[in-house]
Amino acid sequence: MSGKFVRAAAGLAMAASSAVAQAAYQLNLQEPASHIGERVHDLHTIILVICLAIFIGVFGVLGYSLYAHRKSKGHVAAQFHENTTVEVLWTVIPFVILVLMAWPATTTLLAMRDTTQPDITIKVTGYQWKWGYDYLKGDGEGISFLSNLATPHNQIYEQAPKGENYLLEVDNPLVVPVGRKIRVLTTGNDVIHAWYVPALAVKQDANPGFIRDAWFRADREGTYRGQCAELCGKDHAFMPIVVEVVSQEKYAAWVGEQKKKMAALAEDPNKTWDLAALAERGEKVYQANCVACHQPNGKGQPPAFPALSGSKLVNGPKADQIGLVLNGKQGTAMASFKQLSDVELAAVITYTRNSWANKTGEAVLPAEVTAARK
């Protein structure tokens, strides 16, 4: 009997502790994983304590007055309505407190914005709705990939139980070495996004047409998760950020692996493709890049996201469709996809021209995309 009870209690305790692991009812900033993060955390604590002290002071006085100066207790109102001394004091004292607060805020800010002398520089591009990472300088230079939400559609629409990292998991996380200064250059491809990783105390808007920067140096290995923080349209909630901070050795191994992968991926543009092979490859590209707007059935979500199935453009001359996919369409949600490779573009265009109600029977070859780029 008591054994059962103990087991039940242990089970409850385990359930409770796993809830803690998921940080339910978390009351404060996420545990910082960088020095700047710690300084921000401390700064917040200082300001909060100052506010709390003022709060207790002001509302202590108010509370006493509300209790002691009630008419029902027979209190008669005094008729004073001015007191220069008090008025000067309660202007000057807050001013002094504010100056005291501004000091640590200034030093923290200056440290936070000092992006000089990074070990690794990574360009982060916000797309509707995914992130692109290009390692520009330092170890891993040349690595480049896109990072998409990995949570399956059926979890979002309540057709499957939600995983532990629901909406905070991606296919290709950003990988960086621990203890190195990582400079992040942000830009946007279409609209404004914001790259936000709470534990690393980084949030930087990604403005289309401009480059802005931020930096972090992770103190601990681990996986840090964040999200896009600037409303960027329909799937704003569905473009998370995952940063894997690994040891120097693991990072070197990862870089080697990526380089190999990229070499394998650098498909020979002279390889001859047939329609079936292109369409098969294209379906994968479509799933990764197009499906959010144009939908798995190609019917889109008119009028913002037009249908591809039966579309005049998709069933018309190849050159028009290649041009649209390469350059996007000004004033609509259709972005430029020129960041994809020629093979990927050729494949996805071929796929859309031969799927659903579209039966052109034509293949678009990578060489045609190469030509159109020029």
Added chain:
Amino acid sequence: MSAVLDTHGQHDEHAHHPSGIMRWVTTTNHKDIGTMYLWFSFTMFIVGGIMALVIRTELFAPGMQIVDPDRFNAMTTYHGLIMVFGAIMPAFVGFANWLIPMQIGAPDMAFPRMNNLSFWLLPPAALLLIAAQFVPGGGAGVGWTMYAPLTVQAPMSMDLTIFAVHILGMSSIMGSINIITTIFNMRAPGMGMMRIPLFCWTWVITAFLLIAVMPVLAGAVTMTLTDRHFGTAFFNAAGGGDPVLYQHIFWFFGHPEVYIIAIPAFGVISQIIPAFSRKPLFGYTSMVYATASIAVLSFLVWAHHMYTVGMPVEAQLYFMYATVLIAVPTGVKVFNWVATIWRGSLTFETPMLFALGFLFLFTMGGFTGLVLSIVPIDVQLHDTYYVVAHFHYVMVAGALFSAFGGIYFWLPKWTGRMYNETLGKWHFWLSFIFFNVTFFVQHFLGLAGMPRRIPDYSLQFAEFNVISSIGAWGFGLAQILFLYIVVSTIRSGKPAEQRQWEGADSLEWTHLPSPPPYHSFETPPVLR
């Protein structure tokens, strides 16, 4: 002030006006127009509130349940626009219309016909905002701040929204011209500028803010319109523009807008607190100066809404210092109210409860504002639920609570009937408790990193979102009680006295009966 009654005003036969619907369409009477503003504002409050409940219901649990992401974004956008431009701003214009002529001893507003026009511009604007939900593509999911270049992609509802903003701006500018002219030129003899009730002063300052910034907003949305349809590139880098330019222009409007909402609320509170403390307002002069300096400072701090756009660190430092400076005059106001209460003779009728609720919650919003003004902390909290919590403490607890307090305070004057005190207190406590249940927990969500404007969220945010959604429904339902109280007061409330609150000493209480005649102060009151 003397207690001489204006006997001329008591003859209702002076009130020649059409009856039925035409009375309201053609009226130039400040009291009729004030009433229409207030009912319009309440209607919009319900519409915006329903949108808020759609948002909170979708956020009750992780996963997508009741709306798709586009519709969700549209709900957050129009909830904000409707509450700011449709509910809160017209509410205080309604107070201004009703009270300013009576408080300064004027017969009506300076430009009665323009007053009629500035009200009747509002319903078409509201219809545009509502119609935007039903055009192809649905409402524009761009946020109430309407940041470019997302707005350039948005469906045609964006154009309806832009025109609605234009019309609302025209209405506000006309209303402001009217208010300034009325207060400057139509005061009764002896009613000097430093003698008018503080509510009038707050409206003078607000009206100047409105005239200064509404054209700026109109400019920003017009640039968006031409970017969308006429090939300009104000906000498009490829054409030599800059998307961040929009944010600078918007917030040059947007920050003063915060005070456009808050300052008349300060005015209402500065009438209520002395009345129930039975003691004059502490530091009238310093209140006027503090309000004016808040207004001036509000033009100098706009970029604190944009700390993460990537401006130079020097600019961040400047905006941080300027922003924390606002805490000084705001603090002065709070201290003045506390000093007014100090050693008064206090009673706690519903208006006073709302005023105290305002004082408590607005101060909380002020503290979180101070936290957000510090750049390194704001970088963590910008665009998270912490910001959502912060501005709802300022807007709902600040402006809305003060509007509720004002309604309870002046309803006996306006209708000549007294509301039910017990029900009024219920309304206060339900609103106060559910407001905190809804929004207090959002501070924690924001600190933990939940971005705002997302229809779905990860599992660690689930618990607080449940609490917040329950609070929102409670808060929404409590407002049905408010409607009931107001309607039953108008229909069957007990007759109110001329000076229903013994501590109230402005002209509408000392010189006019409850309800006041249709045309009051046709001859100016005699003031000593």
